[in-house]
Amino acid sequence: MVDLRRAAAVVGVHEHVTRYAPDKSELQIQGESIIKALEDAGLDKGDVDGLFTASMSVRNSGLNLADYLNMYPKHVDNTTVGGGSFEFHLAHALNAIYAGRINCAVITYSTLARSGGVSVGTGGVSRFGHPRLDPSPDSFEELYGLTTVGLYAMIAQRHFHQYGTTPEQLAEIAVAVRHHASMNPEALFRDEITVEDVLRSRVISSPLHLMDCCVITDGGGAVVVASPEVARSCRHRPVWVLGTGEAVAHQGAGKRDLIYVAAKQSQGPAFAGAGVTQADIDMAMIYDSFTITVLETLEDLGFCEKGEGGEFVSGGRLKIGGGLPINTDGGGLSSNHPGMRGIFLLMEATRQLRHQFEGTPRQVPDCKIALCHGTGGALGSRHSGGTVILGRD
Amino acid sequence: MPDWNKPLPTVVGETRAYWDACRRGQLLIQHCGQCGEYQFYPRGICAHCWTENPGWVAASGKGTVWTYTVTYQNRTPGFDQGPYVLALVELEEGVRMFSNIVECDPREVSIGMAVEVTFQRATDQISVPYFKPAG
Known part of the structure; x- marks a missing residue:
């Protein structure tokens, strides 16, 4: 290449x-x-x-x-x-x-x-303003009440079943990202939260709680x-721009392996192109439509073994000062999520690599290389993954 | 016929055999005569080996719950009245399809649970396949 x-x-x-x-x-x-x-x-x-x-x-x-x-x-x-x-x-x-x-x-x-009052996560999955395309899987999904939250929830449920991941571990992700939002004056939600707060928030689609889900903003x-x-x-x-990779996933013609996400396919070209490894990444912007999105993406980006994401995200590793700070702007979980969020990943990674927050707690110390991974569509059905690795001289 | 307010599928040429069979109470899936693979959802080509005109076979209608969720919030008409079970069912033939688990308490659903197909008539043209605990 x-x-x-x-x-x-x-x-x-x-x-x-x-x-x-x-x-x-x-x-x-x-x-x-x-x-x-x-x-x-x-x-x-x-x-x-x-x-x-x-x-x-x-x-x-x-x-x-x-x-x-x-x-x-x-x-x-x-x-x-x-x-x-x-x-x-x-x-x-x-x-x-x-x-x-x-x-x-x-x-x-x-x-x-x-x-616009768009039910991004809790309307039907094809209600994104586009006309129904046929023949399409919509005709085999809409009639069962699929929602975006429901799809991600099914992925979480399977991850729990297969690897013993817990709701508490997913909640750790929301807690870490909210901690970062507390330092961003533009974030929609800035009050720190606890694992218990997440677990006490109402269930939207089991096992995902309200606070496992991103906000909706303009x-x-x-x-x-x-x-x-x-x-x-x-x-x-x-x-x-050091390296990029792109992928779409979960096709399979009915034999989908839903436990892996597109990051598994997109990360290889990105890391190889950049000539760096996971250990070189100083901070990561991980698309956080839901907590489970982050957990599976981190696994498939190779930051930990498949199935070990629950342990990986625990103990504050994802906070600034931890081993892999993520979503230092407060992410989609707390700052903003206007329908599609991937562009904001590039912005925050750029700010961090410019050392724009130097002298404040929001700056990832000595940030040289950052990874952005955007997820689109919905895990559990058709989704895309784009990995970008950025660096400063 | 009770008022059906849930979304309905759009029937097109390559999916008509599926919906015609559902109306007769039979679950058809596609099976490729070239490569021998099953596929779901129905389409005009075999998505495994890229040949045209995959054939149809009757599925046993039996399967297991591969994963599921109990959804409490959905603004879609027909799904806005309390919790329902959305599931991905793995058929005996190996393909997985989305459906709802019906005729049981949502709290009784679990991954690996044995289920079997059951049909509900939505309109004169459309009957929708659901799954219930295997009898």
Whole structure:
């Protein structure tokens, strides 16, 4: 494989901090975010020649966005594979930059899941605003009352059965992520919680409690990715793309091995491309739609053996100061989860690698290499996984 | 016929045989004459060996609960009135399908539990396969 290390860098990020935006359009949030992310990079409209986006609510999102922005991208990509789409976008932007097609790409997303009253987790799984496609598995799922929470709950139940994982261990993940949210003034929920708080919250779909589930917010943001030449002229030191991997999982034609997630397939190319191992990762942004998502992803990324995730996440390992700090912005479990969350993983990893929080408890000490893993779709049925490894010089 | 307010499947060419059989109280699954593999959900090609026109066989209708969840919150009509059991059932033939476990207390459901198919008539065209504890 071609060595793509440092062939592109994240040079600008902006998280639209709104968690509730009833008076804005999705496109407006994206437009505002792009302006701010370019400011962060020290670039402007004329520098951007690639456009990457995904949407939960509109088809042809790349077309609509290019029109709204009055932009003529040389490369447009609206790969939409669920919440982890943005890790895919970064990998695709890297390829396009390496190929010399573009020099600077914007990845952007927004949604109004909260003000729109979208039942992201507790409506039917195909109720994401897209029309029913047939023949599709929807006709063999919807009629049984599948929900997103229900699918993840079934995965958790099987993990409990097969490996002895406990609700207390899942709760440890929510506790660690909330601890990080307590340090993020923008997070939706900032009060520290205990394992008992999680277990006392109501059961949505057994064995998952309310606090095992992510929040629902509005929001969005933008990430600017650029060639090494452009990156060296930007305001911040480059956050290099070191390795990427992408996968879709759980096909099997009815013989799905649901105990593994797409991370098992996507992590190999990412680590091999980056030339690093799990032991080199200083912090990780792990898609946390649910606590079980984090546990299975950590196992399949190779941070521990399959089935040992419950023990791995216990004892504060996932907190800053622990062995593998994750989701230092408060994650989807506590900070924000506007329908799809993968873009925020890239932003927080970039902040940490810039040492933006130096001198505060939120900074992962001496952070040099970070891993982002986005999960899209739903574990238990069709889902995607995108792994990205980022590093600073 | 009682009012059916749950979602209904869309019947298309490649799934019609499945739903026609359900209406007769029979669970059909696809079995490929080329590679000998079973598949679920039904589709117009064998997804294992990529040949066309996989054949149909009657499943025994018996299986076990591979995993399940008791769902308390779902805004979908028909599922918004109290808990129900959503399960992934592994059929004797080896394929797994989503269904609900019915005719038992949700607290009695467990992984590995033996179940068998039962049908409920939704409309004149559609009967839906569910699973109940094996008798």
